[in-house]
Amino acid sequence: MAHDLLFRLFPLLALAAPLQSNRLGPTSRLRYSRFLDPSNVIFLRWDFDLEAEIISFELQVRTAGWVGLGVTNRYTNVGSDLVVGGVLPNGNVYFSDQHLVNGDTLKEDGSQDAELLGLTEDAVYTTMRFSRPFRSCDPHDLDIMSDTVRVLAAYGLDDTPKLDRERTFVKSIFLLQVVHPDDLDVPEDTIIHDLEITDFLIPEDDTTYACTFLPLPIVSEKHHIYKFEPKLVYHSETMVHHILVYACGNASVLPTGISDCYGADPAFSLCSQVIVGWAVGGTSYQFPDDVGVSIGTPLDPQWIRLEIHYSNFNNLPGVYDSSGIRVYYTSQLRKYDMGVLQLGFFTFPIHFIPPGAESFLSYGLCRTEKFEEMNGAPVPDIQVYGYLLHTHLAGRALQAVQYRNGTQLRTICKDDSYDFNLQETRDLPSRVEIKPGDELLVECHYQTLDRDFMTFGGPSTINEMCLIFLFYYPRNNISSCMGYPDIIYVAHELGEEASDSMEGIMAMNNVEWTPESIKKAEKACKEAQQTVIIKTIDEAVENTTGWIPDIIPTPRGPCLESSGGKVEPQDKTPALSSSSRATLRHLPLAARTLSWLLAMPQTGV
Known part of the structure; x- marks a missing residue:
């Protein structure tokens, strides 16, 4: 490692x-x-x-x-x-x-x-x-x-x-x-702007998605948002699960007031391009010094949708909230305008996880060959510098893997010890380039040993999600690229009858879930054809299809010897002794790099 x-x-x-x-x-x-x-x-x-x-x-x-x-x-x-x-x-x-x-x-x-x-x-x-x-x-x-x-x-x-x-x-x-925050620049002309819902009475329901539409700061010339942080009101228990800020296309006709994001009025689910986001356990995040969210030009969004997910599991009455996101912006422009690309499993009940599963893997595929057509202009290579991982309570691990011309190129990001209570935007150790035509696969690992009921994809914390947000530059108009498997095929592989997606979903409740049937369902979901849904900031939607490629695991690197130490059987490379590490450190940087390249197993790079 x-x-x-x-x-x-x-x-x-x-x-x-x-x-x-x-x-x-x-x-x-x-x-x-x-x-x-x-x-x-x-x-x-x-x-x-x-x-x-x-x-x-x-x-x-x-x-x-x-x-x-x-x-x-x-x-x-x-x-x-x-x-x-x-x-x-x-x-x-x-x-x-x-x-x-x-x-x-x-x-x-x-x-x-x-x-x-x-x-x-x-x-x-x-x-x-x-x-x-x-x-x-x-x-x-x-x-x-x-x-x-x-x-x-x-x-x-x-x-x-x-x-x-x-x-x-x-x-x-x-x-x-x-990256340590102290290593980043803080512009002297910083201005603070709060995007918040004020004095909102949290319903007594387990799950509430409250949405409202707010203007971004009004500026006469281009500025950059360079930092954001949650603005949270203390309650006797944690009720705010996540806060997302979505950019709205300037042609959008937006409603007023506060309403259920995904309820009876579909207008409150408009705007799907995430620009900043916070989830449980997160703190503030400052973008790298050469990157920012552009505001103030005719091409920039003027309005956003603020989405706050409340989890009131104890059904407490009379709790008011004024949470939101605080943004910091400056007239000192950065080199690049950033965007956020949402990847993963499209969130709706076709995503299912059986009860009593020691391990269950779900996949969401993204194929980028339609990005340029949907963007309405050439799409420069995407330079990814950060990411945010998101599942709910059954999630144990996530990773995003990149493929080019059918060959696995790299693991962009992963966490094999994911913790629902620590969801923060993280920086990549080096920037990753995504080219048009690349495929991006998100794999989510779940465990449901504590559940005797089916878990379906959905908005509630007891439902599940499988999402990775990639922070990148330069910005384009693609907001999300997510996949889901052919549920009819999955149902048939499990011996259930289904002629449409709804019947396929309902059939999952009829399966007798055993370790054998759980693995059979996981295999069927991976082998099924994936529908890939690509969406733009202006709500244009395009579908394509694809198949889930295999993921080649990254071999573990060498351990470091010390007195009484012993190389573990699963280690594929020898231990580094203190003397060899000292020799490596005193080589010129280029030579050390060559040593690492020669020692590193290659997987199609």
Whole structure:
């Protein structure tokens, strides 16, 4: 994983600020920080060296006892990787790389892969600073990846390391963020504009999609929106699931007021080109310094549709909300006008996920050969720089894969540890070029072991979605490109009668779902012909068809050896020793690049 990450990050070296080249020492400034518990007792700082494949942590806890930091998985803390340390009453320091053998008992790893950089205790805090490889060869050490990482933090009131549920916390974090906000420019003439619904009475229904149409800032000349953030009102529980801002074509006739986005009045579902979006767990996002949302020219949208998805699962009455999106814009123009392309499985009930599924894969295909015809003008190559992943509660992983001339080119983005509660816009390590004629495939991985009912695609949080939003430049008029399988074919493969799509959907409720029938349904959905729906900002729609190509998995890269470490059987490439890594780091950049290229398995690039 670390080797693959380094390879994919290399093009960024030529585009952005240089990567760190020195190991982070005991006094180096760590750029990232986060509280890990609701009471703000546990504070984490971290930073990383992408060339050395090393991450450094500093954990500060309000305790005089032991502290621990590590990585865990979604389902259980047993087997979690935890680095433990503290200061004894006599001033002696203890520190070791351990793992959980059961719910509360820790055992020291045979291979000690964490390096202590500092451990102090004062009247208030115990502070532990250490570094570790992204991926060691110790099977007890979980990988640090560019996916969502579930960080485990724990502490005790004395110096006996033993987990207590009240002092153990897990928080999902993107540890390997490519761009730090402090590295981006903030224009001096910044203007703030709020797009919001004011004093909206949230219905007592489980799910509400509230939509209204608002003007973008009125400016006499071209400006760029360069940053956005959610504007949320605190309630006793989280009710705002997501907020999307859709650009409206200037020929659109728009309704007034606030109404159900997808209800009786179809006018409230007009405008489908997303320009910015926020979902649960997200924070602010600033575009790269050369990219912005253009406003103020005759070709730019003048109005937007603001969509707020409320989830009032406890049916609370009398709750008013004034949430929305705050945008920051400037007259200091960027080089490129950005757009957003929505990919995935077209959201309606043909998307189904059986109950009791340990694993179920869904696919949405995009074929770009009609983009130029629908755009009404030549479409320049699309340069993708960021993305936002979105499923609901059953989602476990997503990826977008690119094909050219029938050959898999690359995985554009993926997260094998997706967390519904952490949906943020992320930067790609290097910009990805999509050419006319390329195919784009979104794969979503679901698990429904906790459900005894069918899950269908739809707007509610208990329904499902399979969407990836690609942030790109230069902007064109294509708003979405999504696919869905021939449900009649799927029904027939499952032994059910169906003569139209509605019967095909209803037939899914008649299937006896077993592990065998679940896999049969997954196979049928993948083999069925896909209908691909392409939509423009002006609501023009064009359909085409295609077939789901296979996805070639990306091989894992080498792990990093340390004392007592051992190469895992599934590793296809040898471990990198500390001496070989040091040699690699001291080669000229071009030579290091060549080394990575030669070591990296190729998949049609």
